[in-house]
Amino acid sequence: QFDTNYASGRSGMVHLFEWKWDDIAAECENFLGPNGFAGVQVSPVNENAVKDSRPWWERYQPISYKLVTRSGNEEQFASMTRRCNAVGVRIYVDVIFNHMAANGGTYGTGGSTASPSSKSYPGVPYSSLDFNPTCAISNYNDANQVRNCELVGLRDLNQGNSYVQEKIAEFLNHLIDLGVAGFRVDAAKHMWPADLGVIYGRLKNLNTDHGFSSGSKAYIVQEVIDMGGEAISKSEYTGLGAITEFRHSDSIGKAFRGKDQLRYLSNWGTAWGFAASDRSLVFVDNHDNQRGHGAGGADVLTYKVPKQYKMASAFMLAHPFGTPRVMSSFSFSDTKQGPPTTDGHNIASPSFNSDNSCSGGWVCEHRWRQIYNMVAFRNAVGSDAIQNWWDNGSNQIAFSRGSRGFVAFNNDNYDLNSSLQTGLPAGTYCDVISGTKNGSSCTGKTVTVGSDGRASIYLGNSEDDGVLAIHVNAKL
Ligand SMILES: O=C(/C=C/c1ccc(O)c(O)c1)N[C@@H](Cc1ccc(O)cc1)C(=O)NCCCOc1c(-c2ccc(O)c(O)c2)oc2cc(O)cc(O)c2c1=O
Numbered sequence: 001q002f003d004t005n006y007a008s009g010r011s012g013m014v015h016l017f018e019w020k021w022d023d024i025a026a027e028c029e030n031f032l033g034p035n036g037f038a039g040v041q042v043s044p045v046n047e048n049a050v051k052d053s054r055p056w057w058e059r060y061q062p063i064s065y066k067l068v069t070r071s072g073n074e075e076q077f078a079s080m081t082r083r084c085n086a087v088g089v090r091i092y093v094d095v096i097f098n099h100m101a102a103n104g105g106t107y108g109t110g111g112s113t114a115s116p117s118s119k120s121y122p123g124v125p126y127s128s129l130d131f132n133p134t135c136a137i138s139n140y141n142d143a144n145q146v147r148n149c150e151l152v153g154l155r156d157l158n159q160g161n162s163y164v165q166e167k168i169a170e171f172l173n174h175l176i177d178l179g180v181a182g183f184r185v186d187a188a189k190h191m192w193p194a195d196l197g198v199i200y201g202r203l204k205n206l207n208t209d210h211g212f213s214s215g216s217k218a219y220i221v222q223e224v225i226d227m228g229g230e231a232i233s234k235s236e237y238t239g240l241g242a243i244t245e246f247r248h249s250d251s252i253g254k255a256f257r258g259k260d261q262l263r264y265l266s267n268w269g270t271a272w273g274f275a276a277s278d279r280s281l282v283f284v285d286n287h288d289n290q291r292g293h294g295a296g297g298a299d300v301l302t303y304k305v306p307k308q309y310k311m312a313s314a315f316m317l318a319h320p321f322g323t324p325r326v327m328s329s330f331s332f333s334d335t336k337q338g339p340p341t342t343d344g345h346n347i348a349s350p351s352f353n354s355d356n357s358c359s360g361g362w363v364c365e366h367r368w369r370q371i372y373n374m375v376a377f378r379n380a381v382g383s384d385a386i387q388n389w390w391d392n393g394s395n396q397i398a399f400s401r402g403s404r405g406f407v408a409f410n411n412d413n414y415d416l417n418s419s420l421q422t423g424l425p426a427g428t429y430c431d432v433i434s435g436t437k438n439g440s441s442c443t444g445k446t447v448t449v450g451s452d453g454r455a456s457i458y459l460g461n462s463e464d465d466g467v468l469a470i471h472v473n474a475k476l
């Protein structure tokens, strides 16, 4: 269903891609809880095929539903959900039940063996009776093929089979027992909506021992890559749950790369072809398209273009549309390389610098001040609508969120230097992009709002960050 199950006053989901469960638990307690984050999307929890050189996509090749991966085991997973829920941070699991591992010398991260060529996965168990007849997806304009044939050789489960439905429901309900708040359903486009409806209908209520109100249902985000032009559209899935809105990632990338003028963002939302706000999980980049070949392609912004990335992230977090998810990456030069390891196999834990940024091969975009301060901005403005939209006719824009927050952007190649209506009560505010509020002073810019709500806003075009943001919780 469509409710995120977030604790009140919190927003901002972060995808801690490839993090280990113990490290996520610590991050909930040390950083995400204290900074008002609402949830974490974790990497797949079920046993996956071990591939040579450990590419990141091996975790999308299930061997069984045993909770043993390079991120940890069931006990560590249970401890993570307990510790994160205790500080108001929810856990969402990336679940893969469209398919099982493809061919190749195959054993799993939990030691199970499998024989994809004979469609035998004893770790579940699944046999050839549980799979669709072997055929390859070659034509994305044939909806039957996209659902019933194999995606790049991955053995295609038949979710219309009652035994398969039972095993999938058992797997998801086990995670619900362990305290999760919802799921990111991988490759949903490759499964029939009717079958998904049956499976979702078999889910238990969330576990009230973890602080969920009784009767709560799992938040469902379905990965449906729909950039238009294919037989299958996201609207087939938005009645069942939310969907990953890839058009948001593509459009925000184009806008902040200067391909579309920022003034056009004044009607950001369904007018841009996005699904309804409460059905759209939105993001600047994700684990797949940040590597350039996923949906959105070359226009997707990543940590590799930091100024534009921070501006786009700030816009996403300042704007009321959709449910934002912040990508937290490991650095990569090769698009298939996996997470940092200590020995080529065991994932390395992130290490932290004195300024709270990460090192050791982890990028930790969620720990960039310009990003985590905008999660606090989103919390401060609540559901207030956009007001006081201003633009200069090209790439300088500004708007307020009711009378609780104000944000300005400059993507032109000259300074923004104007007196603008902020919508805020008179007073002195700290800009939370160039710095933060520290006791009774600002470590970055200070903005004085007059009794008429106007303030002089300066954003030099050569500044590190092309954004300025103030809100009522950063007021002196
Ligand atoms: O690049 C990749 C992996 C990409 C990938 C992985 C997980 C995702 O959630 C995702 O969205 C993409 N995989 C590499 C390497 C690879 C992996 C497995 C394999 O049998 C063959 C090759 C690759 O080159 N893949 C082909 C292009 C990407 O095609 C994939 C898609 C995909 C891409 C675009 C679409 O419009 C679409 O509907 C599906 O989804 C996956 C989902 C999975 O659960 C596992 C996969 O292997 C894949 C997947 O290969």
Ligand SMILES: [Ca+2]
Binding pocket: 098, 146, 147, 148, 149, 156, 157, 190, 191
């Ligand atoms: Ca399928």
